[in-house]
Amino acid sequence: MTAADPPVRELIAAPHPDRAALPPADPREPGVRLLRGVPYHVVEGSRPLELDLWLPTDDQAEPVPLVLFVHGGSWRRGRRDDMGLRTRTWEPGPFARIAATGCAVACVDYRLSGEATFPAPLDDLNAALRWLTLRSAELGIDTRRTVVWGESAGGHLAALLALTSTTPPLAGAVLWYAPSDLTTARGCFTPEDPTTPEALLLGAAPATVPEHAHAASPLARAHPGAPPFLLVHGNEDTLVSxxxxxxxxxxxxxxxAPVELWTVAGADHGWHRLSDAQVEEIFTHSLAFARRLHRRS
Incomplete structure (x- = not known):
């Protein structure tokens, strides 16, 4: 090895996500292709963070808009390819359905509370948006037309991303049964309890770190320049009031700020207790909301 040669450690390291070749696309349902497990960010001392990217296969005259999906799981668990209890058996699945309408869907990993505390997961979503913007020409997407869509804990993070992101600003947000306030007792949540999912996210009982809990609460981030929001929540939710x-x-x-609230009668968390037709209606309405924002932005 000469003095000009890079160290072996650098030679054997995986390519940085900003420069790594994209994997081949896997054809899925008619009109849809999938890039699975694409690394988008490497955090020192942590696992590489990955995303799945669903894309329409039809030739597009211009870059397609984007849905950035954030999974739930109490910030503690969950999978990036899971939109929740009632969509797991759909064929085709929810992300293929969204991509078939002519937009891309990025389903992203983020660090869970057993790996890192807040604001780590929000930082990861911003990193995903940065990477998607950086590689947008290769991917054929337009991140200036991004709607973030999250369910449960993922909805909480989606709300924070929509209310704080400026590079680029988001076109809107779709939130399903998402927490918005980590400072006040609501339903089964009490801010003094150090064992709640909220406490594990923050690294301490919210009542003992009030400024941190405030910063992690979308409710505290509402502002006049916020993008349009669709909030859908069951009125009998036993996990997130x-x-x-x-x-x-x-x-x-x-x-x-523009906002639409749909309170779903009789629905528990994860759309438990609703009929299949009602869940389909919620999904269809949410997708239509996102597509209207794609056309406006």
């Missing part, structure tokens, strides 16, 4: 979405909708409306 419907008041979370009601309060966030009221705060956005007070700030002058």
């Amino acid at each position: 419907c008041s979370h979405s009601q309060s966030l909708a009221a705060a956005l409306e007070k700030a002058g």
Whole structure:
């Protein structure tokens, strides 16, 4: 090895996600292709973070808009390719259905609370958006037309991303039964309890770190320049009180930001207790909302 040769450690390391070749696309349902397990970010001392990218196969005259999907799981568990309990048996699945309408879907990993505490998962979503923007020409996507869509804990992170991201700003957000306030007792959540998912996310009981809990609460981030929001929440949610979405909708409306709140009668968390037809209706309405924002932005 000469003095000009790079160290062996650098030679054997995997290519950086910013420069690594994209994997071949896997044809899926008619009109849809999938790039699975694409690394988008490497955090020192942590696993590489990956995303799945669903794309329409039809030739597009211009880059397609994007849905950035954030999975749930109490910030503690979950999989990037899971939209929740009631969509797991769909054929074709929810992401293929979205891509078939002519937009891309990026389903992203983020660090869970057993790996790192807040704001790590929000930092990871920003890193995903940065990577997608950097590689947008290769991917054929337009991240200036991004709608973030999250369910449960993923909805909480999606809300924070929509309310804080500026590079680029998002076109809108779709939130299903998402927490919005980590500072106040609601439903089964109490901020003094150090064992709750919220406490594990923050690294301490929210009541003992009030400034941190405030910073992690979308309710505290509502502002006049917020993009349009669709909030969908069951009025019988036993895990995340419907008041979370009601309060966030009221705060956005007070700030002058566009917001639509749909309180679903009889629905528990994860759309438990709803009929298949009702779940399909919620999905269809959410997708239509996202596609309207894609056309407007």
